[in-house]
Every structure is written in C-alpha cells, then in structure tokens.
Amino acid sequence: MDGTVATPPRAALKARLPLVVGHRGARAAAPENTLAGVREAHGQGARWVEVDVKLSRDGVPFLLHDDTLDRTTTGRGRARTYAMADLKAFDAGAFLGPAFAGERLPTLAELVSLLAGLDMGLNLEIKPCRGLEAETAERAVAVLRETWPKDRPWPLLSSFSPKSLEAAASVAPDMPRGLIADRLPRDWRRIVADLRLQTLHLGHEDLKPGQLAMLAGEGIPVLLWTVNDPIRATALLAEGAAAIITDRPGAVLAAIDAAPP
Ligand code: G3P
Ligand code: MG
Numbered sequence: 001m002d003g004t005v006a007t008p009p010r011a012a013l014k015a016r017l018p019l020v021v022g023h024r025g026a027r028a029a030a031p032e033n034t035l036a037g038v039r040e041a042h043g044q045g046a047r048w049v050e051v052d053v054k055l056s057r058d059g060v061p062f063l064l065h066d067d068t069l070d071r072t073t074t075g076r077g078r079a080r081t082y083a084m085a086d087l088k089a090f091d092a093g094a095f096l097g098p099a100f101a102g103e104r105l106p107t108l109a110e111l112v113s114l115l116a117g118l119d120m121g122l123n124l125e126i127k128p129c130r131g132l133e134a135e136t137a138e139r140a141v142a143v144l145r146e147t148w149p150k151d152r153p154w155p156l157l158s159s160f161s162p163k164s165l166e167a168a169a170s171v172a173p174d175m176p177r178g179l180i181a182d183r184l185p186r187d188w189r190r191i192v193a194d195l196r197l198q199t200l201h202l203g204h205e206d207l208k209p210g211q212l213a214m215l216a217g218e219g220i221p222v223l224l225w226t227v228n229d230p231i232r233a234t235a236l237l238a239e240g241a242a243a244i245i246t247d248r249p250g251a252v253l254a255a256i257d258a259a260p261p
Helices: 010-016 035-043 108-118 133-147 162-171 188-194 211-217 230-239 249-258
Strands: 020-023 048-055 061-063 121-126 156-159 177-181 199-203 222-225 243-246
Touching (some): 020 249, 035 108, 048 133, 061 133, 108 121, 108 133, 121 133, 133 156, 133 162, 156 162, 162 177, 177 188, 211 222, 211 230, 230 249, 243 249
Parallel strands (some): 156 177, 177 199, 199 222, 222 243
Antiparallel strands (some): 048 061
C-alpha cells in the first residue's frame, strides 16, 4: 500500500459515527458475533455494530470473541486449530436457547454481505490469537477490500493490540483506526501519533472526571464500551463521548430519544 495515502480526517469520521453501536451485534438479546445478532441490532434501530474478528487455521477471518469455542458454540478447544469449513459445523446460537439453534460462525465476508443489505456500518475489532496480531489485521483488511461496498465509507477498525493496529496502519492507512483500552493510557498522545489513530475506544468504568471533555476538546472521537445502562449512556454522550457501544442498542436509543444529549 502506498504510504502516502491520507488517513481519514477525524472530524469526517465523527460526523458519520452513530451515537449507538451494537456490541457484538445486540448481545443482550441474540447470540454474540452472529448474523442473527446483527439482524437483532438492526431490528432494535442500531445503524452500526461492533464485532470481533479472528483467523481460522486456514486464514479465513471470522467472528468470535474468545480464543476458544466452548462458551458460545458447540465446538471444543482453540478456534484457531480448525479450518473454516470445520468451524461451520458448530452451532453458535444454541448456547442462548433453542430459538437461536442452527446459527453458524459467520465469516467476515458473510457479515459484510449482510451489512450491505441492511445498510449498516461497522466497527471491526481485530481480536487476534497470540502470534497472529499482524496477520489477522492484514487478512481482515484484504477481505474488506474485496467485499466492502465501493460506495460506502470504510469500517472503523479497532484493537487492543498495538501490533494489529501497526499492521492495519501499514496496509490500511485509508481506513480509520482506533485503540481499545480499559482506561485512557498515560501516553495516549504518543500512541495516537505513532499508530496514526483516529479514535479511542475506552472502557466506561474507569473514566476520570473531565477526561471525555478533554478528549473531545482535542478532537479525538471516543467510543465507550460496554454501556448497558441507558441513563448512564445519555450522560456520557452529554459529557463528550462520540458513541456508546452497548449490548442493548434499542434501550439506549430510546433513552436518547426521550432525553437527547
Ligand atoms: O470494542 C469494544 C469491546 O468490544 C472490547 O471488549 O472484550 O467486548 O471485545 P470485548
Ligand atoms: Mg469487541
């Protein structure tokens, strides 16, 4: 990729970010990181979802939060040891009840196809297994370049992993990128500059007074996770958060409608 490609301006990204992003789809109501979860988020009124992407043994980007299959699927053991075709055999919805049985682990390409049909945006969290930090980012970006609709702005990429973000900055300087962290790192200015980031994605529980207003004043859009109390969500938006990532997008949207921030 040509290193001279411009990173997208923060203001333009903030202007198109929705106030509410469905976490792992709409995790409170439907199985996380599945197509059913994305449909549920859409049904609740969310315009964007956040999902987690990692790699199968044969290098296919697919959606899953944990390194292992056990909590959310009928599979057992480490997900990265299975080829995508074998991962497809597992049920990824039954853990939440029979209504979701039959749901499969979606590939990133399948997710993009659904989002395009629903006219939805995406915050793609790069969630690599250890040792696959760069490769996961590179392969996810390659799939996005092949499949993301040409007439739509790129998804927002994010990760806890600086290595994944470094790889993303290298292969996708034209896609917006953000660091995920439990709390604002002391050296956040250096990190944002070094990794050429547009956004910060912070846990909401350890925010310090004034931090949101300070970051908003610096022009850094902050997405907060995982905020499931609608009253707290509206308060955080009023304090300067750019967006709320929530398991309950419908409830947070209703609170925003009732009392706009
Ligand atoms: O992207 C924000 C949030 O999803 C990060 O935490 O563990 O839910 O992926 P986690
Ligand atoms: Mg996530």
